[in-house]
Amino acid sequence: MRMVDLICQKKSGEALSKAQIDYFVQGYTNGEIPDYQASALLMAIVFMSMTYEETANLTMAMACTGEILDLSEIPGIKVDKHSTGGVGDKTTLVCAPIVAACGGKMAKMSGRGLGHTGGTIDKLESIPGFKTSLTTQEFIYNVNKSGLCITGQTGTIAPADKKMYALRDVTGTVESIPLIASSIMSKKIASGADAIVLDVKVGKGAFMKDITSAKQLAQTMIAIGELVGKKTVAVISDMDEPLGYAIGNSIEVIEAIETLKGNGPKDLTELSYTISSIMLELSGIGDRTTNVSLCKNAITSGLAIKKLSEMINQQGGNPNVINDYSLLGSPKFVFKYKAPKAGTIFSIDSLSIGKAACVLGAGRIKKGDNIDLTVGIKLFKKTGDSILEGDVIAELYSYKDNFDDALNELTSAWHIESDSKPKDLDLIFEVIG
Numbered sequence: 001m002r003m004v005d006l007i008c009q010k011k012s013g014e015a016l017s018k019a020q021i022d023y024f025v026q027g028y029t030n031g032e033i034p035d036y037q038a039s040a041l042l043m044a045i046v047f048m049s050m051t052y053e054e055t056a057n058l059t060m061a062m063a064c065t066g067e068i069l070d071l072s073e074i075p076g077i078k079v080d081k082h083s084t085g086g087v088g089d090k091t092t093l094v095c096a097p098i099v100a101a102c103g104g105k106m107a108k109m110s111g112r113g114l115g116h117t118g119g120t121i122d123k124l125e126s127i128p129g130f131k132t133s134l135t136t137q138e139f140i141y142n143v144n145k146s147g148l149c150i151t152g153q154t155g156t157i158a159p160a161d162k163k164m165y166a167l168r169d170v171t172g173t174v175e176s177i178p179l180i181a182s183s184i185m186s187k188k189i190a191s192g193a194d195a196i197v198l199d200v201k202v203g204k205g206a207f208m209k210d211i212t213s214a215k216q217l218a219q220t221m222i223a224i225g226e227l228v229g230k231k232t233v234a235v236i237s238d239m240d241e242p243l244g245y246a247i248g249n250s251i252e253v254i255e256a257i258e259t260l261k262g263n264g265p266k267d268l269t270e271l272s273y274t275i276s277s278i279m280l281e282l283s284g285i286g287d288r289t290t291n292v293s294l295c296k297n298a299i300t301s302g303l304a305i306k307k308l309s310e311m312i313n314q315q316g317g318n319p320n321v322i323n324d325y326s327l328l329g330s331p332k333f334v335f336k337y338k339a340p341k342a343g344t345i346f347s348i349d350s351l352s353i354g355k356a357a358c359v360l361g362a363g364r365i366k367k368g369d370n371i372d373l374t375v376g377i378k379l380f381k382k383t384g385d386s387i388l389e390g391d392v393i394a395e396l397y398s399y400k401d402n403f404d405d406a407l408n409e410l411t412s413a414w415h416i417e418s419d420s421k422p423k424d425l426d427l428i429f430e431v432i433g
Helices: 003-011 018-029 035-048 052-063 091-101 120-124 136-146 159-171 177-190 211-227 250-260 266-282 288-300 303-314 350-362 404-409
Strands: 078-083 105-110 148-152 195-202 231-238 246-248 333-338 343-348 376-379 392-398 414-417 428-432
Touching: 003 018, 003 035, 018 035, 018 052, 018 159, 035 159, 035 177, 052 159, 052 177, 052 211, 078 091, 078 177, 078 266, 091 105, 091 120, 091 148, 091 250, 091 266, 091 288, 091 303, 105 120, 105 136, 120 148, 120 250, 136 148, 136 303, 148 303, 159 177, 177 195, 177 211, 195 211, 195 266, 211 231, 211 428, 231 266, 246 250, 246 350, 250 266, 250 303, 250 376, 266 288, 266 428, 288 303, 350 376, 350 392, 350 404, 392 404
Parallel strands: 078 105, 078 195, 105 148, 195 231
Antiparallel strands: 231 428, 246 376, 333 392, 343 414, 376 392
16 A cells, blocks of 8 residues: 555545555554655645545544543443633533533543633643543542543543644644544544533634534534444534633633532523533433433532532542632733723624733643633623723733733724624524434
């Protein structure tokens, strides 16, 4: 088998066989296939795409280059969730305790943030002492004991994806539905869960900018899941404006805790109920309508916040953060962002907000960058709210007394109209699968 034949075959729009895909993935991961040939094939995939079967074969080939967790020691159906990335997205911190409180088993490996999209592991590390690097046995023990565990992805999970993504990043081959789908699903499959709920974000602050591409990505990942025997459902949700009011790390933890106490923002609460109810359904617990009631009861009864406290304690963190937010630290400097005129907020550009938070130090420009877990942006007003000139509509938190770069990102973040009101936002566009 020759790599040049695979490149020419895909360049002509022909499907690659499982054997050919295995040859490429294994050869590239082992260093036997050079970057220039791998990038040529990736570019051919960008232009000619792949069938669902090809994409599933690519996914499994990538997953099988590393460890595939065996979670059979955990009884029942293990469910996982994944978000394609957004601004202010802290739903995992809310959904995991809710699902566990309702009798589900959530075994999740999460990643770190990159660019304007936040990472669950970074948020959890703002909790003093919280351990995000666990052995497989610790991971299994925690899920068996309390029904949930969130740990960082190890280097042994789908190493082909890590190497291939680095190449895609520098060769202009990131934006391909089959390549995005296989990247996400290879890690999810290797993480060992039986069922997966995907939160596919669409809008200004998401990787998928339009509904058509978001649906295509969702359908591709569902097809992969079905072809490899994993129950998979996708929720397509809005990311034109940030989710909730907090964008950062420690301040998102606070907002997640408040949501579990019943005081959360409407959008974050609604999305968390939707995702959690589907996760419970895939776990064999009730239907979605019944499960929404279960989720609400988990919050009002205090069971969900108790589960979060259990998880923090089991992973070495200080559970007192549940009631004492000062333990999360505080930023050195605060800037009050005031409304330039009176009117109604017509829209908020989540990408601008996310970039500004990144500039403040809440996110990474490239992998490996250090971040400050206490900085970020807190919104006080959202789309549809009336404001007066000079009202504080956001606070910026930073470790340095210089907000100029962040303010430059925010120059067009708020669209304020004086004589009209925006239409109601659709938070959840569709549930597929």
